[in-house]
Amino acid sequence: MSGHSKWATTKHKKGAADAKRGKAFTKLTKEIMVAAKMGGGDPSGNPRLRTAIEAAKSISMPKDNIERAIKKGIGELEGVSYEEINYEGYGPGGVAILIDAMTDNRNRTVAEIRHIFGKNNGNMGESGSVGWIFEIKGYFVFEKGSITEDKLMEVGLEAGAEDIREDDGSFEVITATSDFEKIKAVFDEKGFKYTMAEITKLPQNYIELASKEAEQMLRLVDALEDNDDVQKVYANFSLSAEAEAALG
Numbered sequence: 001m002s003g004h005s006k007w008a009t010t011k012h013k014k015g016a017a018d019a020k021r022g023k024a025f026t027k028l029t030k031e032i033m034v035a036a037k038m039g040g041g042d043p044s045g046n047p048r049l050r051t052a053i054e055a056a057k058s059i060s061m062p063k064d065n066i067e068r069a070i071k072k073g074i075g076e077l078e079g080v081s082y083e084e085i086n087y088e089g090y091g092p093g094g095v096a097i098l099i100d101a102m103t104d105n106r107n108r109t110v111a112e113i114r115h116i117f118g119k120n121n122g123n124m125g126e127s128g129s130v131g132w133i134f135e136i137k138g139y140f141v142f143e144k145g146s147i148t149e150d151k152l153m154e155v156g157l158e159a160g161a162e163d164i165r166e167d168d169g170s171f172e173v174i175t176a177t178s179d180f181e182k183i184k185a186v187f188d189e190k191g192f193k194y195t196m197a198e199i200t201k202l203p204q205n206y207i208e209l210a211s212k213e214a215e216q217m218l219r220l221v222d223a224l225e226d227n228d229d230v231q232k233v234y235a236n237f238s239l240s241a242e243a244e245a246a247l248g
Contacts, residue, residue, distance in 0.1 A: 027231055028056045029069045030082055030102045036073025047181055051199065080104045087113050088125040091220050091235065092213040096130035097122065098201055099224060100232040109229040116227065120220035134201040134234055137162075138180030140173040140187065141196035147171070152192070159186040168244075170195075174202065203236030214243035 031052045039046035043053055049070070056066050072079030085106060087099040103109040114124045142152060149171060153164050156173050161183055163174040175183050177199055184197055209217055217237055224233045 023226070023228065024059050025056075025061055025065065026228060028052060028059070028061060029065065031231060032056065032066060032069035033073035033079060034082055034084060034102060036070045037075075041070045041074040041076075048199075055198075085109065086127075086131065088127060088130045089113075089117050089122055090125055090130070091120075091122045091237070092216040093207055093209050093237070095207050095209070095217055095235050095237040096133045096203065097220075097224075098131055098134050098234040099230055100234075101227075101229045102231055103229040109227075112227055112229070113224070116220070116223045120223055121216045122220050133203050133205065133236055135204060136177055137200060137202050138175035138177055138183065139196065139198055139200045139202065140175075140184075140194045142171045142173070142192065142194050144169055144171065146193050155186065155190055155192070156183070159183045200232075201234045203234070206236050206238045208238045208240050209243055210240050211243045211246040214239050215246075 032049065035046060035049040035052050039048055041049070043050040053066055068077060071077040082102040082104055083106070085101045085103060087101060087110070089097045089099075091097050099113065101109055101113070116122075117124045149164075149166070152171055152173065156164050159182065160179045161173050161175050163172075165172040165174065173183070173194075180199055187194060187197075214237075217235070221233050221235060224230050
């Protein structure tokens, strides 16, 4: 799976530069609330909550904010009730897009998502139109300079990783969702420094975009991610060498 950057590994590189801390806090607060509501407020027995708390700490969310979100989720404090919804659609070049959202107003959110697609050369799809392209997996990204491929393969495969892939400037480790926590613990114990560790939705195939379509696609993804109700955006595109050079 080596080659030009895929969106799954490109997004973590642009994340630091594009991060809007206020929006990140809002999205993670929702995730913590929903995770606590569904699985309880004790992170030791709730992997989804534990992952959300770790993500919140990584962007320096205050401890009080995290604890308040948990209490709202389990009903100890009054808070808005959110429901999880998935949206599907197509971007420039026929790219498949899958969106995870949390909302307290389904009608508002679907109208906003449809507007964003229409304004950015995309089309909203029916439920099930592209979801089959994506698989839920555990996912790690390591910068090439931080670890050797041999060492990562030795430890990762022994720990139970399904696949280790080389991408542009990085290594990806793919795991079953049930093995994610176990493999993460092994990496942490060994002191391996990953730049991304999450349960995500990975496409089974990719569409390579040239400069113009890549620029349109990135604009669409940015607009979707900027929406307060959107938690995650997944898309099956990669950038051609020409597009990577043009976009810097």
